[in-house]
Amino acid sequence: xxxxxxxxxxxxxxxxxxxxxxxxxxxxxxxxxxxxxxxxxxxxxxxxxxxxxxxxxxxxxxxxxxxxxxxxxxxxxxxxxxxxxxxxxxxxxxxxxxxxxxxxxxxxxxxxxxxxxxxxxxxxxxxxxxxxxxxxxxxxxxxxxxxxxxxxxxxxxxxxxxxxxxxxxxxxxxxxxxxxxxxxxxxxxxxxxxxxxxxxxxxxxxxxxxxxxxxxxxxxxxxxxxxxxxxxxxxxxxxxxxxxxxxxxxxxxxxxxxxxxxxxxxxxxxxxxxxxxxxxxx
Amino acid sequence: xxxxxxxxxxxxxxxxxxxxxxxxxxxxxxxxxxxxxxxxxxxxxxxxxxxxxxxxxxxxxxxxxxxxxxxxxxxxxxxxxxxxxxxxxxxxxxxxxxxxxxxxxxxxxxxxxxxxxxxxxxxxxxxxxxxxxxxxxxxxxxxxxxxxxxxxxxxxxxxxxxxxxxxxxxxxxxxxxxxxxxxxxxxxxxxxxxxxxxxxxxxxxxxxxxxxxxxxxxxxxxxxxxxxxxxxxxxxxxxxxxxxxxxxxxxxxxxxxxxxxxxxxxxxxxxxxxxxxxxxxxxxxxx
Amino acid sequence: xxxxxxxxxxxxxxxxxxxxxxxxxxxxxxxxxxxxxxxxxxxxxxxxxxxxxxxxxxxxxxxxxxxxxxxxxxxxxxxxxxxxxxxxxxxxxxxxxxxxxxxxxxxxxxxxxxxxxxxxxxxxxxxxxxxxxxxxxxxxxxxxxxxxxxxxxxxxxxxxxxxxxxxxxxxxxxxxxxxxxxxxxxxxxxxxxxxxxxxxxxxxxxxxxxxxxxxxxxxxxxxxxxxxxxxxxxxxxxxxxxxxxxxxxxxxxxxxxxxxxxxxxxxxxxxxxxxxxxxxxxxxxxxxxxxxxxxxxxxxxxxxxxxxxxxxxxxxxxxxxxxxxxxxxxxxxxxxxxxxxxxxxxxxxxxxxxxxxxxxxxxxxxxxxxxxxxxxxxxxx
Numbered sequence: 001x002x003x004x005x006x007x008x009x010x011x012x013x014x015x016x017x018x019x020x021x022x023x024x025x026x027x028x029x030x031x032x033x034x035x036x037x038x039x040x041x042x043x044x045x046x047x048x049x050x051x052x053x054x055x056x057x058x059x060x061x062x063x064x065x066x067x068x069x070x071x072x073x074x075x076x077x078x079x080x081x082x083x084x085x086x087x088x089x090x091x092x093x094x095x096x097x098x099x100x101x102x103x104x105x106x107x108x109x110x111x112x113x114x115x116x117x118x119x120x121x122x123x124x125x126x127x128x129x130x131x132x133x134x135x136x137x138x139x140x141x142x143x144x145x146x147x148x149x150x151x152x153x154x155x156x157x158x159x160x161x162x163x164x165x166x167x168x169x170x171x172x173x174x175x176x177x178x179x180x181x182x183x184x185x186x187x188x189x190x191x192x193x194x195x196x197x198x199x200x201x202x203x204x205x206x207x208x209x210x211x212x213x214x215x216x217x218x219x220x221x222x223x224x225x226x227x228x229x230x231x232x233x234x235x236x237x238x239x240x241x242x243x244x245x246x247x248x249x250x251x252x253x254x255x256x257x258x259x260x261x262x263x264x265x266x267x268x269x270x271x272x273x274x275x276x277x278x279x280x281x282x
Numbered sequence: 283x284x285x286x287x288x289x290x291x292x293x294x295x296x297x298x299x300x301x302x303x304x305x306x307x308x309x310x311x312x313x314x315x316x317x318x319x320x321x322x323x324x325x326x327x328x329x330x331x332x333x334x335x336x337x338x339x340x341x342x343x344x345x346x347x348x349x350x351x352x353x354x355x356x357x358x359x360x361x362x363x364x365x366x367x368x369x370x371x372x373x374x375x376x377x378x379x380x381x382x383x384x385x386x387x388x389x390x391x392x393x394x395x396x397x398x399x400x401x402x403x404x405x406x407x408x409x410x411x412x413x414x415x416x417x418x419x420x421x422x423x424x425x426x427x428x429x430x431x432x433x434x435x436x437x438x439x440x441x442x443x444x445x446x447x448x449x450x451x452x453x454x455x456x457x458x459x460x461x462x463x464x465x466x467x468x469x470x471x472x473x474x475x476x477x478x479x480x481x482x483x484x485x486x487x488x489x490x491x492x493x494x495x496x497x498x499x500x501x502x503x504x505x506x507x508x509x510x511x512x513x514x515x516x517x518x519x520x521x522x523x524x525x526x527x528x529x530x531x532x533x534x535x536x537x538x539x540x541x542x543x544x545x546x547x548x549x550x551x552x553x554x555x556x557x558x559x560x561x562x563x564x565x566x567x568x569x
Numbered sequence: 570x571x572x573x574x575x576x577x578x579x580x581x582x583x584x585x586x587x588x589x590x591x592x593x594x595x596x597x598x599x600x601x602x603x604x605x606x607x608x609x610x611x612x613x614x615x616x617x618x619x620x621x622x623x624x625x626x627x628x629x630x631x632x633x634x635x636x637x638x639x640x641x642x643x644x645x646x647x648x649x650x651x652x653x654x655x656x657x658x659x660x661x662x663x664x665x666x667x668x669x670x671x672x673x674x675x676x677x678x679x680x681x682x683x684x685x686x687x688x689x690x691x692x693x694x695x696x697x698x699x700x701x702x703x704x705x706x707x708x709x710x711x712x713x714x715x716x717x718x719x720x721x722x723x724x725x726x727x728x729x730x731x732x733x734x735x736x737x738x739x740x741x742x743x744x745x746x747x748x749x750x751x752x753x754x755x756x757x758x759x760x761x762x763x764x765x766x767x768x769x770x771x772x773x774x775x776x777x778x779x780x781x782x783x784x785x786x787x788x789x790x791x792x793x794x795x796x797x798x799x800x801x802x803x804x805x806x807x808x809x810x811x812x813x814x815x816x817x818x819x820x821x822x823x824x825x826x827x828x829x830x831x832x833x834x835x836x837x838x839x840x841x842x843x844x845x846x847x848x849x850x851x852x853x854x855x856x857x858x859x860x861x862x863x864x865x866x867x868x869x870x871x872x873x874x875x876x877x878x879x880x881x882x883x884x885x886x887x888x889x890x891x892x893x894x895x896x897x898x899x900x901x902x903x904x905x906x907x908x909x910x911x912x913x914x915x916x917x918x919x920x921x922x923x924x925x926x927x928x929x930x931x932x933x934x935x936x937x938x939x940x941x942x943x944x945x946x947x948x949x950x
Contacts, residue, residue, distance in 0.1 A: 002655050006652045085516070091509070099544045100548065111741045114696070195651070198680075203646075287779040408807065417779075420807075494799060498606055533776075
């Protein structure tokens with residue numbers, strides 16, 4: 001069972017992480033190429049606290065708060081730059097994060113932090129916590145999406161300048177999106193540290209940031225269930241694809257490209273279109 | 283003397299960045315796409331350079347063939363990958379481009395093996411002593427000379443020839459250009475051909491300096507070149523050249539004096555973030 | 570449509586993988602990077618491990634039972650190696666695991682093997698915490714600090730060079746080597762006059778080369794792998810700097826010599842494979858590996874080969890029993906393998922002498938051996 005538990009836990013953490021980016025990119029239209037930095041802040045926070053014998057559950061809010069503070073800073077920066085300039089600025093954030101972390105002795109430097117104590121819940125209990133948190137954030141996302149705030153986000157994603165003319169405080173809502181999304185990424189980071197019991201600077205770099213953005217876009221940007229399904233599948237895809245060993249990453253690249261080329265609206269778009277077809281037939 | 287040498291090393295690195303980033307700027311100016319897969323064309327250029335040099339013994343021939351072949355591959359990338367995505371939101375093309383880049387790194391590894399390739403008899407090994415204590419490696423001299431020649435040729439082409447002027451007009455304002463009867467489709471092909479050929483030249487030069495081409499050779503170029511064109515102001519050719527030199531020089535001095543605080547990538551991006559906070563439109567971008 | 574066919578293919582693939590194979594085979598798990606940035610080392614390691622299995626099976630296996638290597642690609646990532654370790658233990662029912670991967674992936678998997686009470690041997694990952702995962706985890710290669718200390722002795726005592734510049738690769742490998750070197754440099758009268766760092770992605774060292782010329786050291790202690798050290802040494806020599814370069818096991822590959830070309834001549838490294846060894850185990854390995862793979866052997870291949878041989882010998886003495894019996898058998902190992910004589914201390918670290926190799930006429934050759942028990946003592950806790 002331990003193998004299945006590991007797979008499900010991996011999926012749950014990825015779902016939470018991808019949904020946290022979906023909140024910023026999908027809901028509010030702010031593209032981020034550096035989201036792994038926030039997961040990293042959460043992971044390192046939790047790892048250090050676990051080393052100091054603090055109960056695991058207490059490390060989760062701490063991870064969320066620290067990641068959220070960094071998120072707020074980046075959010076302020078995002079108010080200055082737009083579109084592709086913002087995308088590359090967020091990319092800069094993740095390179096800066098990794099560059100700083102790898103030189104800090106108290107964060108384990110290049111060696112990272114290993115031998116992280118297991119929580120008192122056991123692997124099964126921990127899986128339940130991960131599933132619970134991912135589910136809770138998914139529900140929260142759906143709630144927000146259907147609320148007044150969801151419409152405001154839509155409007156900003158659609159056209160910032162028009163929203164401003166309509167009297168929407170664009171800056172405020174952008175900051176909210178950044179703080180909520182990055183705090184959730186921090187929680188995913190705390191779960192990551194507990195799951196793999198090892199954190200190092202290379203675990204939260206540019207490649208991870210691209211991977212999570214790919215999950216959001218393959219799922220269908222903005223669609224909560226689409227992103228969740230894509231995150232669940234893509235996170236265990238390397239394990240499912242072990243049989244093609246040599247062509248595994250190639251297959252991932254090809255799948256991603258094919259998706260963009262023929263179904264750029266993601267899983268959510270594919271399903272919506274097939275539903276329409278089915279309804280049209282009946 | 284050391285400062286002068288470090289400055290010079292920065293210019294060498296900056297020239298290579300410039301050759302790579304120019305193609306990206308051209309693509310961005312015309313299509314508003316962040317063309318990450320450009321770095322794969324840089325890698326392909328390096329591989330072709332080494333393979334053809336080893337087969338024929340002529341670096342010059344290898345450079346020319348590599349540039350032409352990669353130029354055509356660049357056109358094919360546009361036709362097959364980007365053209366169908368032009369009407370979609372820009373991040374779709376970005377992700378498609380990243381996917382293409384990931385896949386191509388693996389294709390290099392599967393075809394040419396994970397160990398990379400080297401020149402069997404590396405050309406241009408050696409150095410000049412320009413004046414007391416200032417050393418100039420032959421390979422680095424070639425980088426500077428070739429970059430200057432290519433940029434000058436590009437400048438001449440875009441201002442003094444009919445084709446070049448229509449190209450420049452299209453990059454500046456596509457709608458206006460097509461209203462004047464310029465075939466924008468052909469201009470796009472030409473754009474990709476020129477940009478990709480420059481990246482190939484950079485690939486051959488880097489292969490020469492390192493005596494190594496490997497599947498992951500484009501990984502740094504894939505994001506560093508993006509940073510450079512954004513720093514330059516997205517779409518501004520002059521801005522790109524200045525940004526490339528600035529990043530090259532900062533990295534050169536930074537490696538020696540603050541390398542133990544921030545690595546090369548982090549340094550470049552720290553500079554980028556500071557500049558963008560002061561000038562959100564980049565160094566020479568239009569507001 | 571595309572998605573459905575991929576899913577279908579995935580299901581078929583999984584089905585064929587879990588189907589029972591030859592019931593009497595003894596299964597050994599092997600996690601190794603075959604795709605991604607570490608694929609070059611992964612390919613060599615896999616070659617070395619497969620060679621060892623072929624040799625053991627060719628000689629009658631373990632009391633007549635054949636060894637079977639279950640190989641998974643971990644991309645050198647802890648994210649992949651943890652579920653792979655679970656899968657090896659649960660689905661494939663391996664009797665033991667061997668890591669042919671880097672530190673992060675190995676460290677993360679070691680915890681899983683320890684928890685399950687299944688022995689795990691790290692072939693060449695250098696992270697000091699790997700063996701600290703517990704008493705089921707062993708390492709058949711040096712930790713970084715030990716090799717760094719050997720480098721300092723080589724420089725200060727054997728070569729008598731005193732003014733050193735250190736060029737450090739920014740990862741766990743480079744940093745731990747450099748810290749071992751600096752730790753004892755003073756004892757051998759070495760003065761470190763400069764230290765510069767570079768990232769694993771760097772191939773252009775122009776600024777560092779210029780600074781080294783200005784520093785004018787007697788020796789350059791440069792940590793790195795063949796794909797970083799090759800360009801570095803090539804660029805040093807192309808700029809007219811003839812200072813001796815001291816490397817480590819990361820250089821230990823024919824690819825280093827291919828990349829650095831003529832500039833490689835005279836490079837001296839600390840490693841665990843002696844090309845001119847008179848030991849039959851080593852000579853047999855070098856000949857057999859070259860015959861099998863068609864290219865020259867390297868440290869990574871020899872290390873993976875050694876790890877499998879250690880495991881096979883332990884299986885032999887435990888009567889193919891796993892678990893505690895196998896762990897005790899591995900702890901009691903005293904075996905001469907391709908990388909030298911292997912015995913373990915109480916932490917599961919190996920204590921052996923360091924081989925010093927030099928590039929002569931485009932090949933790695935014997936230079937000397939460093940055999941200083943106190944200096945080379947691995948960590949014990």
